[in-house]
Amino acid sequence: MKLSRQLVKNIIEGAVFASPMPLGLEEIAVLFDDDEKLSRKELQSLIKELQTEYALRALELVEVASGYRFQVRAQFSPWISKMWPEKPPRLSRALLETLAIIAYRQPVTRAEIEAIRGVVVSTQIIKALFDRDWIVVVGHREVPGRPALLATTRLFLDSFSLKSLSELPPLAAIRDLESISREMENTTVEQQKI
Amino acid sequence: MKLSRQLVKNIIEGAVFASPMPLGLEEIAVLFDDDEKLSRKELQSLIKELQTEYALRALELVEVASGYRFQVRAQFSPWISKMWPEKPPRLSRALLETLAIIAYRQPVTRAEIEAIRGVVVSTQIIKALFDRDWIVVVGHREVPGRPALLATTRLFLDSFSLKSLSELPPLAAIRDLESISREMENTTVEQQKI
Amino acid sequence: MSVSVIPESVLPIDAVNDENFARVYGEILTKLPEDLYIPPDALAVFLDDFEGPLDLLLYLIRKQNLDILNIPVAEITRQYITYIELMQVLNIDLAAEYLLMAALLAEIKSRLLLPKPAVPSDEEEDPRAELIRRLQEYERFKKAAEDIAELPQEGRDVFEAHAEPPVRDLLPSQPFFGDFALLLDAMRDVMKRTALQQSHVIGREGLSLEQRLQEIIVRLRFGETIIFHDLFPASEGRLGVVVTFMAILELLKQKMIELLQDSFFAPIYVRQYLEVAE
Numbered sequence: 169m170k171l172s173r174q175l176v177k178n179i180i181e182g183a184v185f186a187s188p189m190p191l192g193l194e195e196i197a198v199l200f201d202d203d204e205k206l207s208r209k210e211l212q213s214l215i216k217e218l219q220t221e222y223a224l225r226a227l228e229l230v231e232v233a234s235g236y237r238f239q240v241r242a243q244f245s246p247w248i249s250k251m252w253p254e255k256p257p258r259l260s261r262a263l264l265e266t267l268a269i270i271a272y273r274q275p276v277t278r279a280e281i282e283a284i285r286g287v288v289v290s291t292q293i294i295k296a297l298f299d300r301d302w303i304v305v306v307g308h309r310e311v312p313g314r315p316a317l318l319a320t321t322r323l324f325l326d327s328f329s330l331k332s333l334s335e336l337p338p339l340a341a342i343r344d345l346e347s348i349s350r351e352m353e354n355t356t357v358e359q360q361k362i
Numbered sequence: 363m364k365l366s367r368q369l370v371k372n373i374i375e376g377a378v379f380a381s382p383m384p385l386g387l388e389e390i391a392v393l394f395d396d397d398e399k400l401s402r403k404e405l406q407s408l409i410k411e412l413q414t415e416y417a418l419r420a421l422e423l424v425e426v427a428s429g430y431r432f433q434v435r436a437q438f439s440p441w442i443s444k445m446w447p448e449k450p451p452r453l454s455r456a457l458l459e460t461l462a463i464i465a466y467r468q469p470v471t472r473a474e475i476e477a478i479r480g481v482v483v484s485t486q487i488i489k490a491l492f493d494r495d496w497i498v499v500v501g502h503r504e505v506p507g508r509p510a511l512l513a514t515t516r517l518f519l520d521s522f523s524l525k526s527l528s529e530l531p532p533l534a535a536i537r538d539l540e541s542i543s544r545e546m547e548n549t550t551v552e553q554q555k556i
Numbered sequence: 557m558s559v560s561v562i563p564e565s566v567l568p569i570d571a572v573n574d575e576n577f578a579r580v581y582g583e584i585l586t587k588l589p590e591d592l593y594i595p596p597d598a599l600a601v602f603l604d605d606f607e608g609p610l611d612l613l614l615y616l617i618r619k620q621n622l623d624i625l626n627i628p629v630a631e632i633t634r635q636y637i638t639y640i641e642l643m644q645v646l647n648i649d650l651a652a653e654y655l656l657m658a659a660l661l662a663e664i665k666s667r668l669l670l671p672k673p674a675v676p677s678d679e680e681e682d683p684r685a686e687l688i689r690r691l692q693e694y695e696r697f698k699k700a701a702e703d704i705a706e707l708p709q710e711g712r713d714v715f716e717a718h719a720e721p722p723v724r725d726l727l728p729s730q731p732f733f734g735d736f737a738l739l740l741d742a743m744r745d746v747m748k749r750t751a752l753q754q755s756h757v758i759g760r761e762g763l764s765l766e767q768r769l770q771e772i773i774v775r776l777r778f779g780e781t782i783i784f785h786d787l788f789p790a791s792e793g794r795l796g797v798v799v800t801f802m803a804i805l806e807l808l809k810q811k812m813i814e815l816l817q818d819s820f821f822a823p824i825y826v827r828q829y830l831e832v833a834e
Contacts, residue, residue: 178438179442181419181420182420182438183441198444199441227375247373247393250392
């Protein structure tokens with residue numbers, strides 16, 4: 169039996185709201201029985217309709233890496249953020265740096281992160297990143313000790329509202345740093361004396 | 363500065379959606395600064411407006427014990443529930459009976475539950491109720507062994523869409539022993555064909 | 557009560573109702589009458605359907621459309637004990653409560669058989685009263701459990717609807733000290749813009765690191781928040797950028813300034829370091 173457009177739209181709406189994670193098109197598709205099946209295109213057009221219907225509401229239906237989710241519009245943040253008396257868990261500089269290195273250099277071992285940061289990466293930081301499901305072990309480097317290779321997850325992208333890694337500031341920036349630091353090394357000695 | 367009705371309504375809407383738990387009126391009230399404060403009545407009237415606005419959507423804004431929450435309307439459950447391939451485990455009769463006794467007789471000790479059910483209450487069942495945060499220890503009975511007094515939680519009420527314990531289905535009336543004895547006097551031993 | 561897997565016709569109770577079988581009551585059962593055959597597994601499953609002796613008793617009473625208040629103790633006791641004996645013959649482990657109830661029933665029955673005193677005294681209670689009270693009490697909670705099971709249940713009938721908090725709340729809204737990736741990205745922009753000014757002559761005198769540190773501190777001394785890019789005077793060219801950048805790194809290291817950014821691509825702001833509890 170073919171379901172009405174309105175019913176399908178309601179089901180998509182309810183499913184995206186009820187899902188604890190962003191919901192992909194495939195996951196939406198499996199909610200329907202064989203005789204109720206809809207094409208990807210039909211689903212996408214209904215999602216578009218839903219997005220329009222929420223235009224005047226406090227929420228928006230957005231697409232992130234792993235699918236669709238409803239999100240409270242940023243302009244209400246000044247009030248909504250008061251629900252969490254302690255500010256949302258603060259990300260330390262060390263954690264952000266480690267995360268950035270994993271994001272840009274993945275897959276990467278802990279030793280490699282340490283080489284880049286110049287300091288030991290604390291176990292807590294790695295654990296915190298695992299706890300948030302922002303990183304995973306994707307394999308092992310075939311060197312003595314077979315260290316784990318770390319990479320970022322979809323949840324990492326979702327948490328930072330990125331659709332893909334390509335949305336990260338380009339790697340070129342890092343090459344720039346290398347040239348900058350070289351330049352700085354050349355300049356410093358000279359300049360410091362001024 | 364007085365906020366516009368529409369803005370306040372949007373803030374309430376966003377907050378209820380963003381909160382991981384149902385949101386009470388007091389919790390909504392603290393989102394507003396002193397000069398933006400609204401009365402309970404105003405908040406309630408705005409919540410009513412929101413409820414009307416969602417009349418045609420897949421969701422409804424309902425009140426449960428710990429506050430307001432949005433939930434998917436029951437008519438869409440057949441599809442939404444497919445998001446979880448494993449059905450939620452059925453609650454066993456033993457668990458439900460134990461839960462019912464705690465709900466209606468709280469605070470109550472394990473021994474008292476056993477006296478009513480006529481069987482030992484398994485540790486698994488008590489543990490399962492604690493794991494779901496449906497029951498808590500609210501004290502100890504001052505008798506030898508100081509057994510724990512068990513009571514139900516707000517989460518129990520929330521889980522069953524109840525606003526308060528008074529909304530539990532009424533407990534069947536018990537016919538008092540007086541009338542029992544009177545009735546029994548009319549029934550002779552002979553009539554019972556012993 | 558959950559659905560029994562045993563068809564009604566093979567329930568042992570039906571067999572027990574047979575008058576001939578009643579004669580074996582009280583004797584040790586070594587062999588079951590042929591019409592009583594019940595697969596042992598099925599019997600065990602059947603027992604699993606009961607939540608205890610009170611539940612089994614209620615079943616026996618309800619099955620015969622009897623009122624709890626007026627239990628024919630002798631009949632019910634006979635059925636109950638037959639049941640228990642069947643279980644034992646079949647080597648099914650019985651919870652102690654079932655045996656205790658059998659003893660209690662037997663006791664009530666024997667007390668009822670005693671001749672009643674001509675003038676009944678007030679204190680003497682019907683021996684069945686306590687059992688009846690317990691059965692009633694159990695039955696109302698059994699019903700209450702069924703009622704609760706019918707309530708809309710979260711995760712089964714009711715699904716909560718949630719939305720993500722605003723993006724700002726997910727990102728560090730507090731100042732953080734130089735997320736390198738973000739800092740570098742901003743730097744890249746600065747470099748790009750200053751590249752256009754490259755042809756200008758670089759005035760060496762104005763480019764002391766010490767001086768730049770001072771200048772930045774002076775600009776921020778009243779707690780102003782300045783856009784990161786604005787700290788880089790375009791006129792100084794690439795070298796100026798490098799000196800300013802070094803000054804910023806130095807001030808960050810000394811925790812004299814802090815950088816703020818709400819999200820990727822949002823402008824980075826610089827301000828005096830404010831002490832905040834970590």
